[in-house]
Amino acid sequence: MVTNGVGRYFKNIKDAVATIFEGMTVTFSHLVRKPYTIQYPDRVPVRIQDTLPFRYRGILEVDLEICTGCLACERACPIDCIVIDAPKDQKTKEMLLTRFDIDIAKCMYCGLCSEVCPTGSIHHTTEFEGADFSLESMIRRFVKAPVVAYKAKKEGETDPVVAPILERGMRYIQEFAEPADMKKIKAEQKSAAA
Amino acid sequence: MQQFIDRLIANGAFAGMPVEVVYALMMLLFGVLVVFGFFLPIAGVTSWLERRVWARMQSRVGPNRVGPQGFLQWLADGIKLLLKEDIVPDAADRPLFLFAPYFVVWGIVATFVVIPFSSSLIIADMNVGILYLTAVTALVVVGVLMAGWASNNKWSLIGGIRSAAQIISYEIPAGLALLPVVLLTGTLSTQGIIEAQGWAPWHWFAFNNPFTFVAAFMFYVAALAEGNRTPFDIPEAESELVAGFCTEYSGFRYLLFFMAEWGNLYVIGAVATLLFFGGWQVPAWTSNIVLLNLSQFVVFFVKSYLWVIISMWVRATLPRVRVDQLMILCWKYLVPIGFVNLIGTAIWMVVWPQGNRIVQYGMVILAAAVLVQFFRRVRFHLRRARPELYYSPAI
Numbered sequence: 001m002v003t004n005g006v007g008r009y010f011k012n013i014k015d016a017v018a019t020i021f022e023g024m025t026v027t028f029s030h031l032v033r034k035p036y037t038i039q040y041p042d043r044v045p046v047r048i049q050d051t052l053p054f055r056y057r058g059i060l061e062v063d064l065e066i067c068t069g070c071l072a073c074e075r076a077c078p079i080d081c082i083v084i085d086a087p088k089d090q091k092t093k094e095m096l097l098t099r100f101d102i103d104i105a106k107c108m109y110c111g112l113c114s115e116v117c118p119t120g121s122i123h124h125t126t127e128f129e130g131a132d133f134s135l136e137s138m139i140r141r142f143v144k145a146p147v148v149a150y151k152a153k154k155e156g157e158t159d160p161v162v163a164p165i166l167e168r169g170m171r172y173i174q175e176f177a178e179p180a181d182m183k184k185i186k187a188e189q190k191s192a193a194a
Numbered sequence: 195m196q197q198f199i200d201r202l203i204a205n206g207a208f209a210g211m212p213v214e215v216v217y218a219l220m221m222l223l224f225g226v227l228v229v230f231g232f233f234l235p236i237a238g239v240t241s242w243l244e245r246r247v248w249a250r251m252q253s254r255v256g257p258n259r260v261g262p263q264g265f266l267q268w269l270a271d272g273i274k275l276l277l278k279e280d281i282v283p284d285a286a287d288r289p290l291f292l293f294a295p296y297f298v299v300w301g302i303v304a305t306f307v308v309i310p311f312s313s314s315l316i317i318a319d320m321n322v323g324i325l326y327l328t329a330v331t332a333l334v335v336v337g338v339l340m341a342g343w344a345s346n347n348k349w350s351l352i353g354g355i356r357s358a359a360q361i362i363s364y365e366i367p368a369g370l371a372l373l374p375v376v377l378l379t380g381t382l383s384t385q386g387i388i389e390a391q392g393w394a395p396w397h398w399f400a401f402n403n404p405f406t407f408v409a410a411f412m413f414y415v416a417a418l419a420e421g422n423r424t425p426f427d428i429p430e431a432e433s434e435l436v437a438g439f440c441t442e443y444s445g446f447r448y449l450l451f452f453m454a455e456w457g458n459l460y461v462i463g464a465v466a467t468l469l470f471f472g473g474w475q476v477p478a479w480t481s482n483i484v485l486l487n488l489s490q491f492v493v494f495f496v497k498s499y500l501w502v503i504i505s506m507w508v509r510a511t512l513p514r515v516r517v518d519q520l521m522i523l524c525w526k527y528l529v530p531i532g533f534v535n536l537i538g539t540a541i542w543m544v545v546w547p548q549g550n551r552i553v554q555y556g557m558v559i560l561a562a563a564v565l566v567q568f569f570r571r572v573r574f575h576l577r578r579a580r581p582e583l584y585y586s587p588a589i
Contacts, residue, residue, distance in 0.1 A: 037254050
């Protein structure tokens with residue numbers, strides 16, 4: 001250990017030179033390392049949306065083919081950003097969907113609507129680029145012309161158009177309600193209790 | 195340059211014009227040529243390169259959108275700042291405030307008068323070149339202090355005062371670092387100093403003896419401190435003083451401060467090169483005077499720009515020093531070492547008036563060994579971290 005004044009003076013000089021040299025080697029080694037920057041949005045190898053998980057809570061979307069018109073999502077929405085009009089057709093006694101609006105500007109992406117949906121019709125997408133020029137254009141209007149609400153069939157869905165959409169919807173709500181790892185956690189909790 | 199003009203006059207190129215008018219016009223012409231043809235692009239490109247080098251050292255990308263690899267970023271920045279409003283605060287001392295940036299730029303641009311780019315490409319080879327260099331850079335202090343005072347803002351004032359204290363303090367180690375070279379050559383002329391060296395590293399004054407080697411690095415450190423560069427950028431310390439003396443500036447005047455800073459980097463590199471690293475010296479490979487001068491220019495430019503890059507690298511490495519540490523470094527370390535260098539060089543010259551060839555070779559070998567050790571350490575860090583490597587400068 002150097003304790004006296006003169007020794008410390010020269011030790012300071014030596015330390016300064018040695019540490020600056022070492023620091024310079026560290027920064028120089030960074031010159032040849034790959035930068036971590038993701039050059040969103042135009043210089044990425046894959047679209048960011050495609051890298052996001054299935055359950056990512058992006059902008060809401062509705063598959064009208066499998067919407068039952070139960071209004072569960074409208075009731076579940078804490079900020080009333082979903083507006084549905086579902087009157088009964090007087091002649092055929094079927095439920096019609098005449099309006100299904102979601103105000104994306106209000107939506108807070110809580111996911112309560114997609115949790116209660118029985119068919120997974122209303123679901124989050126991985127799309128997150130929602131910027132637009134007016135509030136009016138932020139309202140997504142899904143019903144272009146009135147459609148008949150979906151009715152679950154006992155024998156299962158056979159329509160080749162609707163079937164894959166329903167299959168996807170059911171997968172979605174299943175994942176939402178009970179993700180795979182959640183099952184494991186619950187089983188562990190049960191075994192720990194027993 | 196003066197011989198060149200004299201020859202033009204003798205050849206009757208400016209017949210009917212008074213000699214004084216020709217000189218004045220030529221001064222203006224070369225001034226404009228140096229500022230717009232060299233100083234401005236160098237400062238601009240340096241600003242872009244610095245941001246790129248920094249970014250890579252911090253695992254970022256840096257500006258790469260304007261032009262190829264963001265090369266035109268400096269033009270975009272310059273145009274943006276030109277179009278901005280030039281705000282003068284109500285409480286500011288108006289004439290001083292408006293005039294201060296020009297002093298800073300003058301201080302830097304005026305040094306280009308004595309910087310020899312090649313054996314004949316020099317504006318004026320003064321016999322007091324080095325003295326002129328140190329004297330004219332002192333104009334920067336005036337500008338900075340003026341800016342700090344005239345802004346009528348406490349951050350600006352503190353920044354200005356810190357800068358003045360710093361620049362005046364570091365003039366002494368910088369001057370002391372120049373003196374061994376002046377001792378060795380016996381001249382203050384920049385061309386004379388370069389002519390006393392040779393093209394090979396063992397002819398350079400940095401490797402002449404151990405004292406000049408230390409002096410070279412001491413000069414570089416002191417010059418960085420004089421230029422308010424990062425390890426010593428307390429006058430514009432963002433975390434303490436907003437932006438120091440340029441807090442109240444905007445638009446083109448703000449640009450002038452930064453142009454001076456980046457231009458100054460090149461001047462530091464050029465002066466270090468001409469004093470210690472052989473200047474424009476090349477082996478006599480051709481008798482064509484134009485080609486020879488061109489190669490000299492390239493050699494000089496590359497050498498001096500290497501120091502600019504090193505200063506970027508230092509900026510990415512070292513944290514800012516405190517005010518007291520700054521003064522301790524100057525007065526307790528650099529100044530005594532400077533005196534030791536001066537006396538040591540004097541004794542060396544008495545013992546070996548022609549220089550010691552063995553020591554010169556030895557020092558070059560030592561420097562090469564340090565360089566090898568450097569790359570070994572770099573490899574060590576890369577091996578330890580196992581990063582994803584990316585050698586291309588383009589991204």
